[in-house]
Amino acid sequence: MTASASPSPLATVGVFGAGVVGQLAALALAEARPDLEVTLVGDAPAAPTGAWVTTPDALPLLHRTLGLDVHRFVAAVAPGVNLGTRFVVGGVVRHAAFAPADLATALAHDGGSDRASLAAQLLAAGRAPTTALGGREYPLLTATPFGWVMDEARLAAALGARLTTVGVTRRGGDVAEVLAAGGRVEAVITDAGERLSFDLYVDSAGGEASLLGAVGVGWRGAEATAATVRARTDAAGDVLAGVFATRLERGWCHAVTVNGARWLAYDIGAGEGTDQAVAELRRAFGDLGEVWFDEGRRGRREALACGNAFGVGGGYGWAPPLTGARLEAATAHLLRLVARVSRTEVDVDAPAAGYGALDPEGVQAAEERARAVAPSVTAAQWAQLVAMRERVVAGALTPRALLERASADRGLLDDLIWSDDSWVAPLAARLRAAAPTAGRSRDALTRWAAGAGVQVRWPTEYARTPPAPLGSPVLDFGKFIQRIPDAVLQPANQDQLAACLRALSARRIPFKVRGNGHSSGGQVLIEDGVVVDLRRLRRIVRDDPAAQEITVEAGCFFEEIANVLVSQGRWLPNLLMDWRTTVGGSLVVGGFGDTTHLEGTLLRMVRGLTVMTLDGERHEVGPGDALFDYTLGGRGQLAVITEATLATVTRPRTVYARIMRWEDADAFIRDALIVSQDRRYAIFRGRIFWDSGMVMGGVGNFVDSPAGEDAHLEGLAGKGWHRVDKVDYYVQNLRPPDAHWLPAVPAVEVQLPYDPADHAAGVALVAEMRAQVVATGLAKRTPLGNSIMLLPNADHPPLAPLPDAPMTLMLALRPEMPPKAVPEYLEAIKGVARWAMERGGRLYLMCVQPEMGDFLERQFGSALPRFRALKARYDPLGILNPGLF
Numbered sequence: 098m099t100a101s102a103s104p105s106p107l108a109t110v111g112v113f114g115a116g117v118v119g120q121l122a123a124l125a126l127a128e129a130r131p132d133l134e135v136t137l138v139g140d141a142p143a144a145p146t147g148a149w150v151t152t153p154d155a156l157p158l159l160h161r162t163l164g165l166d167v168h169r170f171v172a173a174v175a176p177g178v179n180l181g182t183r184f185v186v187g188g189v190v191r192h193a194a195f196a197p198a199d200l201a202t203a204l205a206h207d208g209g210s211d212r213a214s215l216a217a218q219l220l221a222a223g224r225a226p227t228t229a230l231g232g233r234e235y236p237l238l239t240a241t242p243f244g245w246v247m248d249e250a251r252l253a254a255a256l257g258a259r260l261t262t263v264g265v266t267r268r269g270g271d272v273a274e275v276l277a278a279g280g281r282v283e284a285v286i287t288d289a290g291e292r293l294s295f296d297l298y299v300d301s302a303g304g305e306a307s308l309l310g311a312v313g314v315g316w317r318g319a320e321a322t323a324a325t326v327r328a329r330t331d332a333a334g335d336v337l338a339g340v341f342a343t344r345l346e347r348g349w350c351h352a353v354t355v356n357g358a359r360w361l362a363y364d365i366g367a368g369e370g371t372d373q374a375v376a377e378l379r380r381a382f383g384d385l386g387e388v389w390f391d392e393g394r395r396g397r398r399e400a401l402a403c404g405n406a407f408g409v410g411g412g413y414g415w416a417p418p419l420t421g422a423r424l425e426a427a428t429a430h431l432l433r434l435v436a437r438v439s440r441t442e443v444d445v446d447a448p449a450a451g452y453g454a455l456d457p458e459g460v461q462a463a464e465e466r467a468r469a470v471a472p473s474v475t476a477a478q479w480a481q482l483v484a485m486r487e488r489v490v491a492g493a494l495t496p497r498a499l500l501e502r503a504s505a506d507r508g509l510l511d512d513l514i515w516s517d518d519s520w521v522a523p524l525a526a527r528l529r530a531a532a533p534t535a536g537r538s539r540d541a542l543t544r545w546a547a548g549a550g551v552q553v554r555w556p557t558e559y560a561r562t563p564p565a566p567l568g569s570p571v572l573d574f575g576k577f578i579q580r581i582p583d584a585v586l587q588p589a590n591q592d593q594l595a596a597c598l599r600a601l602s603a604r605r606i607p608f609k610v611r612g613n614g615h616s617s618g619g620q621v622l623i624e625d626g627v628v629v630d631l632r633r634l635r636r637i638v639r640d641d642p643a644a645q646e647i648t649v650e651a652g653c654f655f656e657e658i659a660n661v662l663v664s665q666g667r668w669l670p671n672l673l674m675d676w677r678t679t680v681g682g683s684l685v686v687g688g689f690g691d692t693t694h695l696e697g698t699l700l701r702m703v704r705g706l707t708v709m710t711l712d713g714e715r716h717e718v719g720p721g722d723a724l725f726d727y728t729l730g731g732r733g734q735l736a737v738i739t740e741a742t743l744a745t746v747t748r749p750r751t752v753y754a755r756i757m758r759w760e761d762a763d764a765f766i767r768d769a770l771i772v773s774q775d776r777r778y779a780i781f782r783g784r785i786f787w788d789s790g791m792v793m794g795g796v797g798n799f800v801d802s803p804a805g806e807d808a809h810l811e812g813l814a815g816k817g818w819h820r821v822d823k824v825d826y827y828v829q830n831l832r833p834p835d836a837h838w839l840p841a842v843p844a845v846e847v848q849l850p851y852d853p854a855d856h857a858a859g860v861a862l863v864a865e866m867r868a869q870v871v872a873t874g875l876a877k878r879t880p881l882g883n884s885i886m887l888l889p890n891a892d893h894p895p896l897a898p899l900p901d902a903p904m905t906l907m908l909a910l911r912p913e914m915p916p917k918a919v920p921e922y923l924e925a926i927k928g929v930a931r932w933a934m935e936r937g938g939r940l941y942l943m944c945v946q947p948e949m950g951d952f953l954e955r956q957f958g959s960a961l962p963r964f965r966a967l968k969a970r971y972d973p974l975g976i977l978n979p980g981l982f
Contacts, residue, residue, distance in 0.1 A: 107438060108134060111295035113272055113285065114302030115139030117149060117249060118410035118427045120256040122301050122434060124163050127263040128536035129435040131604045136266040138285075138293060139302065141253065147327055148353050148360040149252055150179055150340055151244035152455075153195050154428055157525035159245075160514050162435070164538030165259060166583065167510045168556075169625070171503060173255040177246035177355040178338045178496045180220040182455040186344040192217045193460045194339075195242040200467035206479045210464055215486045216241050220339045224493035227502065227509070235489075239512050239519035246340075248356045262625060263537065264605045264974070268293075272302060275311035281404035282308060299434065301409040301427075306398050308406045314398045325364050326374045330386035332359040338496050342457070345377055349457075352382070361385070407434055435532035511557045515539075537606045542584055542627075549596040552633075554585040566839055568614070570628045575617035575945070577841040577919040580624040582609070587630045591650075591739050595713030597629055598737065602711040607976045610737050612652060612679030616943035617844040617911075620732065620980065621682075629737075631681055637661055638740055646704060648742040651681025656831065658743075663827050667745045668799075671696040676830050681738040686942045687730050687898045689846075689907055691780045693888045694773050700729045700897050702744045708736035710971055715739065720894075727960075727967050730896035732942045733978040734964070735971045752824045753806055754780065754797025757815040762863040762885065764814040765792040766906065769887035770853055772796075773904075777809045784882035785863075785908065787870040792885060799826070840913040843926050846941035847910075847933035850902030851887065859906055862936060866908060866929060873925035878912030885909075895960035898939045942981075953982070 110133055112123045123137040160167045170176075181194035191209070196216035203213035212218055219226060219241070226241035227234065260267070270287030277283060284294045285308075300308035332354040341352040347365040354360075361382065365374050371390050378385055401408055410427035474482070494502060503509045513519055525540070534541045539555060546553040554570075560581045564571040570585045572578075586608075588594040601608050607626035614621050621628075634652035641647070642665060649658055655669070656676035662668055671690040673683060684706075688699035696702065705719045708728055716736065718725040728735055759765040765783050772781045783794035796817070798806065803821045810817045847866070851859040863885075870876050886907045890899045899905045910929055912922060923945070930940055931947040934955045940946065942956075953961055968975075968982060975982060 107296045108132075109295045110135050110297045110299060110438070111285065111293055112137045112299040112301060113139060113308065114300065115141050115267075116301070117253055117256065119299075119301035120253065120260060121163070121427065121431060122299050122409045123260055123265045124256060124263065125431045125435050126299070126438060127260070127265055128163055128534045128538055128541070129532070130438050131263075131536050133438065134266070135264075136268055136293075136295070137260065138268045138287070139271060140269050141257075147249055147329075147362060148355050148358075149245070149247045149249055150351075150353055151247075152179075153242040153244050153520065154524060155244055156514065157521050157528055158428055158431070161521070161525045161538060161540050162432075162528045162532065162534060164534075164536060164541070165255070166625070167514050168503075168507060168581075170255060171500060171510065173258075174245075174247050174251045175356055175500060177353065178225050178499065179244040179246045179353075180216050180226070180241070180339045182340045182342050183220065184342050184344075184457050184460065186457065191457075191460065192221045192339075193455050194220050195244070195455070196240075199473055200464055201470035202472040202474060202479055204464060204467055205472040206476045207483075210460075210467075212483050212486070215489060216243075218483075218486050218490050219493055222490045222493070223338050223495070224490055225338055225496045225499035226493070227499055228489045228493040230488065230492050236509050236512065237489075237493075238509060239516055239521075242520045243338075246353045246355045248358070251356065262607075272307055275308055277311040279404075280312050282312060282406050296405065297438070298406045299409055300406060306408050309398045309400070309403060309408050312403045312406045314400050314403045314406075317399045324366070324371060325362055325391045326371055326378065326388065327363075327391065328361040328375075328378060328382075328385040328388045330359045330361075330382075330384060332357055340455075343381065344457075345381060347374060347377070350378065350381070401430060401433060402437065407437065409434060432528065432532040435534060439533055439535075507556070507561045511561060515555075515557055535604075537583070537604045539584065541604075542600075545600055546586070549593065549600070550589075551593050551597060552587040552589065554587065556581050556583070559585070570611065570614075570630070571622070573614045573616045573619060573621050575619065575842055575844065576839075577843055577916045578619035578622060580619065580622035582623050582626060582628045585628045585630055587633055589633050591634065591709070591715070594629070594631070594634065594737065594739065595709060595715075598709060598711050599713040601627060601629075601976065602974070605974055605976060607979045609978055610681070610733050612682035613654070613677060615675065615678045615682060617842055618943065618945040620943050620978075623979075626976075626979070631679065631737075634739065639742075642667065642745075645745045645747075646742055647745055648705075648740055649680055650740055651679060651684075651738040653680050654678065655680065655683075659827060659830070662745060663750060666747050666749070668748055668750075669743055670702045670746050671699050672830070673699070674830075680741050680743075684729055684738060684741060685731060685733040689884070689886065689888070689941075691782060693886055693907075694769060694781045695776055695779065695889075697889050697891075697893060698730075698897055698899070700894055701892055703729060703741055704744055705742035706738055707740035709739050710736045711977060723963075723967055724971075726894045727896055727964055729894040730898060730942075731964065732981050734968050734981060735977075737977075748779075748799040749801050750799075750825060750827045751801060752780065752797045752799055752826045752829075753803040753821050754795050754824055755806070755821050756818045757783075757794050757796055757813075758817075759783065759792040759794075759815045761790045762792060762867075763860045765794070765885060766851070766856065766859060766863075766887060768813045768815050770856075770904075771812065773887060773889065781886075783885045785867070785885045786882040787867055787876035787879060790867060793882065797824070841916040841919050842911050842913055843919050843923060843945050844909065844911040845926050845930045845933075845944045846884075847908055847930065847938050848898055848900055848941070849906040849908065849933060849936060849938040850900040851904045851906045852902055853904065862938075863906065863908065865936075866910075866932070869925075869929050869932060870910060873922065873928070875910065875912050875922060875925060875929075878914050878922065879910070880913070883909040883911050896957060896964065898941050898956070900937050900939050901958060902937070 112119050123135050126135045159165045184191045192211045194216035196214045198213035200213050203210050226237035270289045273288040274286040282298045284292050298308050343350050350363040352361050409430040586597050588597050608629050609621050609623045610629050611621045631652040634650040636650045639648040654677050671692045673690050707717050708724050772778050778796045779799050780797045783792040785792050806821050849862045888905050926945050927947040
């Protein structure tokens with residue numbers, strides 16, 4: 098039978114049954130067609146009933162087709178390793194591994210198959226496929242096929258979290274009635290009386306397959322019921338590396354251990370007496386702990402799909418029990434479901450290529466066939482090979498130790514899932530061919546990026562070694578938070594950026610837009626999402642000296658703008674201390690520079706923007722336009738800045754400057770107010786030393802001669818050095834970062850309200866902050882002092898990080914320390930930020946942010962309602978630079 102495309106456009110899908118198979122089906126649909134509205138209907142099982150055991154086929158399905166990151170998956174689920182099955186019949190033990198084996202030679206020289214492969218020997222020893230020989234570690238994961246053994250509760254929780262991420266809707270309730278006509282389901286009535294209608298109905302609710310039955314699909318095979326006795330006991334010691342299958346009086350009992358528990362499933366015929374079966378289990382295994390029973394129909398429906406109904410797992414019929422369920426029974430169904438919604442013709446009944454479940458009859462048949470084949474090597478050669486394998490097994494890790502090792506060395510799992518030399522690769526290729534997806538998995542994004550011509554980097558490139566302090570997408574300037582993005586997209590031009598935004602939006606993939614990563618609180622970092630790196634968008638679009646304007650792309654460094662302007666004697670009115678930050682990144686947060694005391698933040702020099710919304714459309718905007726006013730200072734919540742038109746000024750490149758010293762913040766603020774009013778100094782910056790309260794700083798002017806500079810000191814409280822230095826401002830700022838840029842910097846920069854009419858109140862705020870910094874030991878972590886400046890608040894856009902006051906006192910707290918020392922001080926740093934906001938201040942939105950329920954209200958004040966409305970309009974899914982709202 099062939100599953101054909103639905104006769105009407107497919108927009109909505111209901112998945113019935115909220116167990117693991119239902120979760121996998123919903124995830125598969127969301128990955129196959131991100132445009133679908135997928136709803137998972139059903140109540141989660143009250144008590145998980147076992148472990149999930151998979152064949153090797155599950156790894157490419159889970160971690161490539163469905164896009165479950167293997168590192169996060171292993172951390173959340175803590176799976177065991179399933180190398181194969183140990184069969185026990187009448188005291189005779191046979192180890193059957195998934196890995197290819199030389200059965201003929203083993204039978205000829207050993208008389209049995211237990212040493213037919215290295216995997217079989219590892220299985221017998223309960224060891225994992227990674228070993229240490231001669232002081233060196235040898236990973237064997239890529240050469241040794243295995244499946245996962247998973248605790249159902251952990252697996253369900255991990256899948257549930259992923260479903261939330263990809264936008265699947267959850268609804269409670271079970272199926273009470275199916276309304277069908279003409280071989281199609283029209284609606285489902287839940288036990289809560291709710292009527293639900295969808296374009297496609299997926300039945301994953303259990304062995305009755307009621308949706309398929311409602312559209313007239315009969316049973317194939319016997320309709321007799323079967324029973325399974327299940328038990329769970331505590332398991333001391335390490336997890337074993339496979340499944341134990343023991344032949345008892347009524348059938349096979351399968352056992353696995355994972356996460357400190359042993360799970361048993363004894364498959365018996367219906368009506369044969371569960372009490373006797375429990376007694377038999379106790380004789381074989383001792384104390385059983387919790388015991389419960391399942392009943393189900395043996396056999397399956399005549400068809401996997403009919404009309405608009407589709408069965409998955411138990412929804413297609415009985416799946417043989419293996420301590421919970423066999424994922425391989427659902428794998429083929431999921432692939433066919435993906436093929437259907439992807440409008441691909443597929444043979445429903447064709448077996449999936451890969452590794453089938455191991456059963457005693459199949460193992461015995463394989464051995465019988467092997468007896469007719471001549472051994473490949475002599476007995477002596479075989480003995481030598483077996484002895485070498487035994488040395489490998491002796492040095493092999495336990496399954497638990499393997500997981501610990503994999504958490505410390507990403508390369509182990511990276512190579513397993515993504516190396517072309519891994520056994521996973523050919524399986525993944527078959528899955529891609531059979532069921533292509535268009536979602537957020539690496540395979541799907543790889544195909545999209547190749548078609549769009551967008552350069553993309555993967556964690557296998559940037560996360561396997563410790564990240565470099567500058568430039569790694571795993572770190573920001575703070576250097577104490579590490580987050581590994583799923584991918585880094587690097588568009589080469591604005592057309593490619595538009596393609597990126599449309600693709601990410603269609604796939605509902607959260608992403609951070611990144612320039613040079615100059616945040617201190619992880620704002621440009623993301624995991625379970627993507628980074629869009631704009632540093633290739635760095636053209637000088639247009640330079641207009643007559644209008645004193647320059648238009649640049651958002652990825653431009655301020656250094657590159659200075660390189661263009663300096664030969665013309667032109668400058669931006671305000672420049673950051675670090676010229677190696679990008680224009681776009683600076684404008685979405687504010688930015689303070691050498692001339693901030695006169696010019697305010699960098700936002701005041703912006704004359705126009707070109708921004709790109711998530712639909713890939715470009716918008717040229719200026720003051721008064723919502724996308725202009727609420728992009729500047731809004732941390733990139735509405736659109737991506739692609740170009741900025743900035744004002745320029747003409748002035749010399751020479752600065753005549755001197756060092757000044759103020760006894761305390763009171764004196765500095767008084768002088769800063771004078772200078773901001775009479776504009777006697779173009780540069781006026783101070784650094785407060787928290788222990789002493791003293792302020793040191795530099796003052797100067799862009800002039801060709803130092804004549805008259807001494808007169809500028811008149812009336813100021815600060816003490817200026819007699820020497821006036823001639824500084825080439827351009828050369829001075831081209832210097833590379835020094836050693837003080839290398840430690841972790843969990844910075845917080847606060848903007849406190851200042852009213853010249855109440856100078857004492859402003860001084861008191863500085864004193865309060867200083868007391869906190871000293872009391873918490875943070876002063877000792879700021880050996881060079883931290884910035885203090887006074888700036889005007891007028892003529893700024895509504896989201897500028899400035900308080901409601903005539904002027905702003907900006908104080909930076911930028912402690913330097915090794916990353917491992919940050920936790921000791923982090924709460925104190927957040928406490929300073931919280932204190933500042935409670936005093937009516939604002940934060941620079943790229944610093945450490947405190948946990949406050951009313952943070953947004955305090956940060957944006959009366960502008961917040963309009964900002965929220967614009968966010969809902971332009972980014973309703975909340976995928977653009979998530980974390981602020």
